[in-house]
Amino acid sequence: MGKFILRRVGQAVIVVLAAILLVYVATYALGDPFASTGDRQVPPEIAAQNRAIFGLDQPLPIQYINYIGNLVTGDLGLDFDQRRPVIDMLGAVVPNTARLALVAILIDVAIGVIAGIIAAVKRYSFADVLVTVVSTVAIGVPTFVIGLGLLAFLSGVGPFPVVPRSFTDQVPWYQEVLLPAFALAIIDAAFVARLMRGSMLEVLRADYIRTARAKGVSERRVIGVHALRNSIIPVVTYVGVSLGTLLGGAIITEAIFQYDGVGYLLFRAIGSNNAPVISAVIVFGVIAYTVLSLIVDILYAFLDPRIRLN
Amino acid sequence: MSSLPPTSGESEAVGTSDPVRSSGSADSARSASAVDAKLPKRRRSGSPGQFRDIWNRYRRNKLALVGTFIVGLLVFLAIFEPILTPFDPFEQNLLNTTAPPDSRHFFGTDVLGRDMFSAIIYGAKLAVIVGVVTVLMSLLVGVVFGAIAGFRGKFWDTLIMRLTDIFLAFPLIIGAILVVRTFGAGITPVIIALVVFGWATTARLMRGQTLALRESEYVEAARSIGASDGRIILRHIMPNAIAPVLVYAFTNIGVVVVAMASLSFLGVGVPANVPEWGRMLSQAYGFIKVPGQSHLWAFPALAICITTLGFAFVADGLRDALDPKLRGGN
Secondary structure, rough: HHHHHHHHHHHHHHHHHHHHHHHHHHHHHOOOOOOOOOOOOOOOHHHHHHHHOOOOOHHHHHHHHHHHHHOOOOOEEOOOEEEEEEHHHHHHHHHHHHHHHHHHHHHHHHHHHHHHHHHHHHHHHHHHHHHHHHHHHHHHHOOHHHHHHHHHHOOOOOOOOOOOOOOOOOHHHHHHHHHHHHHHHHHHHHHHHHHHHHHHHHHOOOOOHHHHHOOOOOOOHHHHHHHHHHOOOHHHHHHHHHHHHHHHHHHHHHHOOOOOOOOOHEEEHHHHHHHHHHHHHHHHHHHHHHHHHHHHHHHHHOOOOOHHHH | OOOOOOHHHHHHHHHHHHHHHHHHHHHHHHHHHHHHHHHHHHHHOOHHHHHHHHHHHOOOOOOHHHHHHHHHHHHHHOOHHHHOOOOOOOOOOOOOOOOOOOOOOOOOOOOOOOHHHHHHHHHHHHHHHHHHHHHHHHHHHHHHHHHHHHHHHHHHHHHHHHHHHHHHHHHHHHHHHHHHHHOOOOHHHHHEEEEEEEHHHHHHHHHHHHHHOOOHHHHHHHHHHOOOHHHHHHHHHHHHHHHHHHHHHHHHHHHEEEEEEHHHHHOOOOOOOOHHHHHHHHHHHHOOOOOOOOOOHHHHHHHHHHHHHHHHHHHHHHHHHHHHHHHHHO
């Protein structure tokens, strides 16, 4: 097990380093971070000074090593707009995104697992057909359209705050997080319901379930304990990876609801061509996703010995 | 699937004995000559048993037929876009902006006074072109790399799989933003971005398929009579490995359409003057709570939904039809 974890962590570190190289080259070498300021606004000699200030006049390998070195010490540089430390900007929004991701995951697991279990236990019933049809349609509808629909019909209604948020009204976080979390959860809930139904159906055919029933275990216990424990494994994997994606910034949903998270920060940085912020958010997203996948892999190997022996 | 699998003889036999209701199965067991007499006739009619089987399974799926209709409609709109649009989708009329739908402008006009009906049709053309081109290119790159990784193994396998790890570490939209920002806004950069971050999954799928088939007996047989690596990959492994890869590719068209719309919504996709669905939505964003202006966002949003649902239904139907074994788990 220790060997497996070590190898997997090593792989993840290499992937992250290579991904950062990709981000760095794309932002600073292939693309010009000062592209939006033309010769007329910023004369060439001032542009050269700017490049020197941000260390962009050095050879690329040195720049990359510097970037990695700074990253390790928590220094992501200064943003181009107001010279704020990028790490502080990121630090201010990461908790918001984490809250959003966790609430969304809670909603989708709750809906998905319950719907999947009902569909599997009452196979071919009306409820099963309903779950299948609704999940097929929900998977097909992009998050982005769901988000706009929720915004159009529900924002400002009941507990859901108005979206271009006002500076005078203080809205508690649990109200603000509701709509974007629902928008993110709907598609994932559909996936979870499908996964849950499939794996539950498979587990219910197993011999040990028949044994449990033969012993006289109540149906409730057979489904809720014996079958659930084995059928939830694929859901755990899916949810783990999904959490990684959400932490990296649900950029579209956060932009739609103007939710002050990592994704919205990226959206605004794109608008103002703020290269240090853009690369920092992307690097953060890659790291979040890689770390979550790593955790899922290790958990999975822990639950299923066949994987770590392979 | 242009070439038949090498086991086509076997599948034809399956085709003739499969339909129980055609009363053929009892007869064929009694006299083999009856089957032989039927075979040439089938071949002349131009539908080999395997494809008829797939089609029969496919058309039993109602949603898949709905999907086929939607995809057909989109392709029709894409091809005949210049004839079908009553107005130039690019032409702005700043004296007549955000007009509600009427008999002249079926879907009303947008914030720049462009005819929404024409713009939506033009958007369909963009969606189909970008969706198909992107998926075909990812398919080409992914299949080639996946086949090399799976067939060569060792060094090539490690190299290619570690490469896919790097590209899969980026969420699709985030990666695409990076590429499009580097190369500037436009249709081509969007396609490049979605291929760069889209080939890796195809490659992995193809590698898995190739790995499984590489050790199979019929491939060993082909090798023993001196078939070259290229021939084994193209003629023996590819036809049997490609089905799940193609299904994945088809599912991916919907994903690509949404990705392009998302990029444009965020302002990094196509240029601002191009009537693309995501762009239209971002221009309508400020009007989303304005009463009487819902046509601005409702039509593009519906167009995106219908498109992705159509491709998803077709992909679902294809998966079930191509591999009946998968149906049990679903």
